[in-house]
Amino acid sequence: MNVHKGSDLITAPSNENVITVDSISVTLEDENNLLEVIRKAGIELPTFCYHSDLSVYGACRMCMVEVLDHPSGVVPACSTKAHPGMIVKTNTKLIRDMRKMIIELMLASHDQSCTVCPKSGVCKLQDIAAQLGVKDIRFKPMQKEKQKDLSSACIVRDPAKCILCGDCVRMCDEIQSIGALDFAYRGAQARVITRGNKGIGDVECVGCGQCVKACPVGALTVKTNITDVWNDIHDKGKIVVAQIAPAVRVAIGECFGEKAGENNVGKMVSALKIMGFDRVYDTCFAADITVVEEGKEFFARYEKGERLPQFTSCCPAWVKFAESYYPDLLNQLSTVKSPMSIFGAVCKDQLSKELGVPHEQISVVCIAPCTAKKFEATRPEFSVDGSKDVDHVITTEELARMIREHGIEFNKLGIGSLDMPLSFATGGAIIFGSTGGVCEAVLRFAASQLETGAEREFKQFRSDDGIKIGEVSIGDKTLRLAVVSGLSNARTVIEKVKSGAEQFDLIEVMACPGGCVNGAGQPDGKDNCDNVLRTQGLFDNDAMLQLHVSHANPFLQKLYNEELNDSHKVHKLLHTSYKNRRLIADGDFVLNAATAKKKLDLTICFGRSCFEQGAQQLYGELMKYVRDNGLEACTEFKGRFCATKCVRGPVVIVNGKEIEHSTLDKIVDEIREGI
Numbered sequence: 295m296n297v298h299k300g301s302d303l304i305t306a307p308s309n310e311n312v313i314t315v316d317s318i319s320v321t322l323e324d325e326n327n328l329l330e331v332i333r334k335a336g337i338e339l340p341t342f343c344y345h346s347d348l349s350v351y352g353a354c355r356m357c358m359v360e361v362l363d364h365p366s367g368v369v370p371a372c373s374t375k376a377h378p379g380m381i382v383k384t385n386t387k388l389i390r391d392m393r394k395m396i397i398e399l400m401l402a403s404h405d406q407s408c409t410v411c412p413k414s415g416v417c418k419l420q421d422i423a424a425q426l427g428v429k430d431i432r433f434k435p436m437q438k439e440k441q442k443d444l445s446s447a448c449i450v451r452d453p454a455k456c457i458l459c460g461d462c463v464r465m466c467d468e469i470q471s472i473g474a475l476d477f478a479y480r481g482a483q484a485r486v487i488t489r490g491n492k493g494i495g496d497v498e499c500v501g502c503g504q505c506v507k508a509c510p511v512g513a514l515t516v517k518t519n520i521t522d523v524w525n526d527i528h529d530k531g532k533i534v535v536a537q538i539a540p541a542v543r544v545a546i547g548e549c550f551g552e553k554a555g556e557n558n559v560g561k562m563v564s565a566l567k568i569m570g571f572d573r574v575y576d577t578c579f580a581a582d583i584t585v586v587e588e589g590k591e592f593f594a595r596y597e598k599g600e601r602l603p604q605f606t607s608c609c610p611a612w613v614k615f616a617e618s619y620y621p622d623l624l625n626q627l628s629t630v631k632s633p634m635s636i637f638g639a640v641c642k643d644q645l646s647k648e649l650g651v652p653h654e655q656i657s658v659v660c661i662a663p664c665t666a667k668k669f670e671a672t673r674p675e676f677s678v679d680g681s682k683d684v685d686h687v688i689t690t691e692e693l694a695r696m697i698r699e700h701g702i703e704f705n706k707l708g709i710g711s712l713d714m715p716l717s718f719a720t721g722g723a724i725i726f727g728s729t730g731g732v733c734e735a736v737l738r739f740a741a742s743q744l745e746t747g748a749e750r751e752f753k754q755f756r757s758d759d760g761i762k763i764g765e766v767s768i769g770d771k772t773l774r775l776a777v778v779s780g781l782s783n784a785r786t787v788i789e790k791v792k793s794g795a796e797q798f799d800l801i802e803v804m805a806c807p808g809g810c811v812n813g814a815g816q817p818d819g820k821d822n823c824d825n826v827l828r829t830q831g832l833f834d835n836d837a838m839l840q841l842h843v844s845h846a847n848p849f850l851q852k853l854y855n856e857e858l859n860d861s862h863k864v865h866k867l868l869h870t871s872y873k874n875r876r877l878i879a880d881g882d883f884v885l886n887a888a889t890a891k892k893k894l895d896l897t898i899c900f901g902r903s904c905f906e907q908g909a910q911q912l913y914g915e916l917m918k919y920v921r922d923n924g925l926e927a928c929t930e931f932k933g934r935f936c937a938t939k940c941v942r943g944p945v946v947i948v949n950g951k952e953i954e955h956s957t958l959d960k961i962v963d964e965i966r967e968g969i
Contacts, residue, residue: 310379311378312378313377314380314382315332315384316337316383316384316385318337320332322376322378327376328359328369328376328382329374332382339359340356340422341357342510343459348469353458358389358392361382368389368392394428397419398428398431401428404455405455412518413512414512440453440454443488445493445494446493446501446517447501447668447672448516448668449494449495449515449517450514451494455511455513456485456486457513458484459510461510462514464508465507465508469780469807470504470781472499472615474494475488486513500666501610501665501668502806502814503664503665503813506665506814507818516815519692520688520696526657526686527570527571533645534570535574535575535656535658535659536660537577537641538559538562538563538577538661539633539664540726540731541811541816541828542661542662542690543562544558544811544827544831545663545828546693546694547704554827554831555831559712560710561704561707562574562693564708564710565704565710568700569702573645573713575712576712576717576718577637579637579715579719579849579850580634580636580723582719582723583633583868584631584632585735585736585845592736592740592799593740596771601625602626604628604799604801605627605802606732606801606803607629607632608804609805609806610632610667611781611806612781612784612804614666614669617875619785620788621875621876623788624874629871630869630870631676632670633723633726634660634662634671634684635684636683637683639683639867641658642658654681657686658682659688661687661689661690662687663690663811664815667687670684675873689816690815691817692815694817714849718849719847721836721842722735722836724836728808728811728833729762729778730756730762730777730802731832733755733775733777734756737773739845740773741769742843743845744771745769755777756833758825760783763777773799774797775801775802776796777801778801779803779809780805780807784803811825811832812825883934884932885917886929887930888930890927891928893929894928894930894949895930895947895950896930896946896948897947898944898947899946900913900934907943908943908944912944916931917931919962943955948964
């Protein structure tokens with residue numbers, strides 16, 4: 295097959311498993327689509343809506359290419375399968391003009407206040423406009439004033455900057471299985487909204503921030519606490535303390551051009567001291583405490599055979615997910631606070647005595663890879679005698695911004711020393727930042743308590759698989775564990791446990807795929823390779839340390855012997871409780887009001903999941919049963935719209951008793967028992 299264009303003769307490759315991309319021969323392997331093949335050829339097509347871990351959406355049309363001899367001529371590369379013999383052109387005049395027009399249309403309907411946008415400099419719209427040489431916009435501005443959504447402690451929504459790529463919708467639904475965001479309306483009126491168009495902080499959002507990571511522009515950004523931190527630093531009456539979470543140290547350097555995985559805790563200490571922080575500590579000290587407390591708690595439950603499997607509780611987005619979607623499992627979550635909150639409580643307790651000041655005068659600032667930590671800091675459950683454990687949370691990227699605001703040249707900084715003793719940590723604490731790290735740290739502690747002699751590692755849980763299952767023998771005990779990252783994976787494992795298909799003793803859950811290294815507050819990595827390097831950096835740091843088991847931390851032992859030898863104080867500083875957050879939109883509504891003395895209360899859920907599982911049909915059957923049996927006058931029948939996205943439906947409540955997977959026969963049996 296020969297194709298002639300001007301004076302160029304393009305010949306299809308003779309190899310049956312090869313295609314030609316802009317005169318480059320590319321061998322087909324296991325690529326999912328033409329876009330992946332083109333990138334394999336070293337050509338970076340611009341895209342807004344393509345993510346390899348999400349479903350193909352094909353909305354932005356930026357990846358259009360010409361395929362010679364193809365019936366359509368121009369095709370979207372992301373949703374087109376590559377076939378041997380294809381001849382693909384990625385940058386013809388037609389394609390280039392199309393891309394420019396798409397960008398200009400986006401810009402015409404986009405809030406262009408780029409200089410004050412948090413995504414400025416890391417915005418795909420800016421990057422692609424520059425890549426295509428867009429200098430002028432031929433179309434009339436179509437921006438409509440849209441109010442920012444500031445209802446969340448973690449995330450800011452700015453609808454005026456949304457380009458309708460759908461990345462946030464698919465991330466929230468497919469990876470996190472929450473569906474807090476969705477499309478509404480059609481055509482020019484189309485937009486992304488929350489359920490009921492409420493504030494994102496008023497719906498089922500757990501604050502994980504993965505939608506922020508997916509958003510290519512400034513429509514979803516992290517809610518910043520930088521000004522609050524500067525105000526405390528400049529307040530002469532405040533003692534301002536920083537604590538650095540494990541995953542931050544292996545990512546902060548990326549903000550300043552360094553390689554992912556480099557341990558920069560020393561430079562961070564120097565920068566924080568220059569900026570005005572009075573003390574700088576390592577959250578890993580508190581992570582060691584978390585391991586010991588959680589390990590003790592697990593042993594107690596395991597020996598009694600109660601409240602198993604035990605779920606970890608370090609991740610605030612996972613905790614809120616459990617509170618919202620699986621409140622019946624809350625008594626199986628560890629009651630131990632997260633390392634961030636433990637550090638804040640212990641630090642304020644110790645510094646107030648050392649310095650002779652009240653807790654309120656000490657401001658604890660956590661530097662975290664996580665957006666949900668901002669929500670955790672606001673929870674009343676994470677406070678002691680009315681004093682918040684942590685006053686402010688800033689992300690890795692926010693710290694980088696503060697460093698730039700101060701004019702500090704990060705790459706030229708020397709190595710500063712963390713303040714002691716609340717910074718001494720073992721390797722078991724360092725690895726908390728990666729999926730599997732908490733589980734491995736607890737297993738190391740368990741082995742140190744049940745076995746004599748050598749320390750053990752549990753490398754079988756070190757991988758970026760979303761679900762890792764394994765059994766380990768420690769002493770005379772065989773434990774079955776699951777390590778989960780990503781809330782969709784968490785839902786899968788929980789449903790298997792609830793159905794009896796799987797049994798575990800301990801389950802670690804982290805909301806962000808890959809763990810804290812991939813938190814929404816981390817620098818925007820180019821690909822998953824950055825997360826792999828960050829994780830490796832944490833385990834390398836662990837390997838360099840002398841101590842690897844949390845219980846061996848000498849300063850932790852001293853703290854327990856001198857300060858935490860009272861069980862009441864231990865519970866007060868180190869433990870907490872959780873609450874049912876199952877959200878109901880606008881309360882119940884009456885479907886059938888009782889006119890006689892009430893004998894029967896029925897409530898049926900019409901939420902999205904229950905509706906999809908037959909709630910509407912079941913309602914019709916129930917109303918017919920009520921009427922046919924003369925119960926209409928004495929029945930109060932209500933409906934509700936539950937925000938949870940579950941697999942328990944249809945859910946019906948009969949006289950206060952909740953029945954899952956309801957059928958007419960199940961409900962009738964319950965009605966007959968109650969009347």
